[in-house]
Amino acid sequence: MPWTGRDGRFSLLRFAVLLLAIAPACWMALKWNMGWLSPKPVTDILRESGDWAMRFIVVVLAITPLRYAARWNKVIAIRRLLGVAAAFYMLLHLSFYFIDQNFIWWRIALEIVIRLYLTIGFVALLIFLALAATSNDAMVKKLGAARWNRLHTLVYLAAFLAIVHYFMQVRLKAYEPSLIAGLLVMLAAYRLLRKYRGEISLTAAVFIAMLGGLSTALIEAGYYRYSMNAPFMRVFESNLDFSALEYSWEIRPAWYVLAAGLLFTGIIAGRSVAGWLTARSSSAPAFRTKTETAPHR
Numbered sequence: 001m002p003w004t005g006r007d008g009r010f011s012l013l014r015f016a017v018l019l020l021a022i023a024p025a026c027w028m029a030l031k032w033n034m035g036w037l038s039p040k041p042v043t044d045i046l047r048e049s050g051d052w053a054m055r056f057i058v059v060v061l062a063i064t065p066l067r068y069a070a071r072w073n074k075v076i077a078i079r080r081l082l083g084v085a086a087a088f089y090m091l092l093h094l095s096f097y098f099i100d101q102n103f104i105w106w107r108i109a110l111e112i113v114i115r116l117y118l119t120i121g122f123v124a125l126l127i128f129l130a131l132a133a134t135s136n137d138a139m140v141k142k143l144g145a146a147r148w149n150r151l152h153t154l155v156y157l158a159a160f161l162a163i164v165h166y167f168m169q170v171r172l173k174a175y176e177p178s179l180i181a182g183l184l185v186m187l188a189a190y191r192l193l194r195k196y197r198g199e200i201s202l203t204a205a206v207f208i209a210m211l212g213g214l215s216t217a218l219i220e221a222g223y224y225r226y227s228m229n230a231p232f233m234r235v236f237e238s239n240l241d242f243s244a245l246e247y248s249w250e251i252r253p254a255w256y257v258l259a260a261g262l263l264f265t266g267i268i269a270g271r272s273v274a275g276w277l278t279a280r281s282s283s284a285p286a287f288r289t290k291t292e293t294a295p296h297r
């Protein structure tokens, strides 16, 4: 059962994640039933399911860094569940594309071949589905842990293709794709650092947080420059202009990415302090003799 752990017992963590994973689908179903969507409900669900697929991919990729940063091994129990949620929203997205195209298969195939953003989305989907199909104990055993891990680094390629697919048709709404792209840069940096340096030090974590924020601002400015010919530096510098906060609470995505990176840094710092305190208390003698506790004269 999705809410039971490997020991077969009810897991509150898995149950909570399961509820969170199905909540967006329930919300979409409710909006559909109540007629709360726009006059083009199929397009709405197509977009919303794509958004949720992308968000779950980011959450799945954040699990391993979180596990190492917080030394929270139990969190790994929810990674597969979150992966299934991402695959579910991808398939929902694809199904609504089929509905949108009235199941005219020749036209669907032609569109995927001739429209670059669809071709890219299709390749991303194939990689994600291949990874989902090999995400079980039997396949890990069959491939061996090292080969399985190497194969699963492809998730970053698939995530990159998915974000390109996202950017290629958002037009003016580049806020969320920029945010997600920045988070992906940050998660890839954690992974690379752990692979080549082992531990992530506090300094490295601060550096990666800043890199994430900066990449987000650069990606956003690059997108507007490329798609709308907007002045690159003006968009980039708008990250430092807080005067608009008077009218709207919309903070630029770069700041959210920086905040996420600093939160991660805080987790590493907290763990280091906790480790230091435990080491100190375990090295202290269990009891003190009278002479030890007596004040020095």
Ligand code: HEM
Pocket: 043, 046, 047, 048, 050, 051, 052, 053, 054, 057, 090, 093, 094, 097, 112, 118, 121, 122, 123, 124, 125, 128, 162, 165, 166, 169, 170
């Ligand atoms: C065969 C594969 C795919 C097809 C045919 C497809 C089709 C589409 C189409 C037609 C749109 C534009 C909707 C519109 O604005 O009218 C779209 C948007 C989108 N797709 Fe895909 N897609 C595919 C794969 C994927 C994958 C693998 C992901 C992510 C994991 C994804 C995420 C998104 C996102 C985030 C959007 C933007 C939604 C928005 O505007 O808010 N797609 N897709």
